[in-house]
Amino acid sequence: MKRWLAAAALGLALSGVAQGAIDTYEFANDAERARFRELTQELRCPKCQNQDIADSNAPIATDLRREIYRMLGEGKDNQQILDFMVARYGDFVLYKPALTSKTAVLWFGPFALLLGGLVLIGVIVGRRRRAPQAAGSDTLSVEERQRLDTLLDKTKDD
Amino acid sequence: MKRWLMLVPLAVFLGMAWFLYRGLYLDPTELPSAMIDKPFPAFSLPAVEGDKTLTEADLKGKPALVNVWATWCISCRVEHPVLTKLAEQGVVIYGVNYKDVNADAKKWLKDFHNPYQLDINDADGSLGLNLGVYGAPETFLIDSKGIIRHKFVGVIDETVWREQLASRYQALVDEAKP
Numbered sequence A: 001m002k003r004w005l006a007a008a009a010l011g012l013a014l015s016g017v018a019q020g021a022i023d024t025y026e027f028a029n030d031a032e033r034a035r036f037r038e039l040t041q042e043l044r045c046p047k048c049q050n051q052d053i054a055d056s057n058a059p060i061a062t063d064l065r066r067e068i069y070r071m072l073g074e075g076k077d078n079q080q081i082l083d084f085m086v087a088r089y090g091d092f093v094l095y096k097p098a099l100t101s102k103t104a105v106l107w108f109g110p111f112a113l114l115l116g117g118l119v120l121i122g123v124i125v126g127r128r129r130r131a132p133q134a135a136g137s138d139t140l141s142v143e144e145r146q147r148l149d150t151l152l153d154k155t156k157d158d
Numbered sequence B: 001m002k003r004w005l006m007l008v009p010l011a012v013f014l015g016m017a018w019f020l021y022r023g024l025y026l027d028p029t030e031l032p033s034a035m036i037d038k039p040f041p042a043f044s045l046p047a048v049e050g051d052k053t054l055t056e057a058d059l060k061g062k063p064a065l066v067n068v069w070a071t072w073c074i075s076c077r078v079e080h081p082v083l084t085k086l087a088e089q090g091v092v093i094y095g096v097n098y099k100d101v102n103a104d105a106k107k108w109l110k111d112f113h114n115p116y117q118l119d120i121n122d123a124d125g126s127l128g129l130n131l132g133v134y135g136a137p138e139t140f141l142i143d144s145k146g147i148i149r150h151k152f153v154g155v156i157d158e159t160v161w162r163e164q165l166a167s168r169y170q171a172l173v174d175e176a177k178p
Helices: A002-015 A030-042 A059-073 A079-090 A102-135 A142-157 B003-024 B074-088 B102-112 B126-131 B156-177
Strands: B045-047 B053-055 B064-069 B091-096 B117-124 B139-142 B147-153
Touching: A030 A059, A030 A079, A059 A079, A059 B126, A079 B126, A142 B064, B045 B117, B064 B074, B074 B091, B074 B102, B074 B156, B102 B117, B117 B126, B139 B156, B147 B156
Parallel strands: B064 B091, B091 B117
Antiparallel strands: B045 B053, B064 B139, B139 B147
């Protein structure tokens, strides 16, 4: 029991450490706050590459959050803000990259692989189904029966 | 059974091996810059030394390296002697002092030598943001019309200069000649 209490206390003490970046921005209304959250989660931090800029503590992420906050204040819409980021940091910053000829493989590659797999399974299953018919009936021929009998007899003798 | 089907696994293996082999030598921290072939962003910022105000027009006229640096950036110190050497060889280098304390930057330039023909004081990182800078050091190659032609992320050492940047810079110099 004591050990559990200690573990819980330790967990509580560490929970503060695990918190992400917190800025104190004042928003005009809840809709704007929601948009800020949505945008910062949709944009990828260029420095710490597997974090969105909402989560990241990198200075560049702080700058980008500030920039998004500024643009929200100016009344820019989401697309304008995303375009602003892409113009500077490229498609890389978008977790949801736009569909262009360059990103088509990203968008459709998995489906193409899935389709390929399904086709492959279809071919294999189809062939298996056809194979027994091609081999003839599933009853044994006379020679096969004799062979089976000798084999069975042998094991009986052992 | 068709004979060629036997080659399918080999082809798949070779394809995967090729991708994985290439992956070994890719640096995921290196992002393609969205700024290539775009004009250097407009700015109006003070110089690090003196009280002149610099704008993008000051960077036009000669092909140059635009080096984003800061005193808090440890690898910039590694890069600094190389830049100094290049400046002595006549390479035009402009500096962008990125999110730095001006007094520290001045001290650094006094202590180590100043390779920059112009040095822009980008204290709040606004120019850096417009350039798509996500760390330091980063170096842009601009042509004589102030168009960004190449970007290098990381420390410029002698090898990088020789193998990646020298020929590009030379090409821009040749291009600028009438």
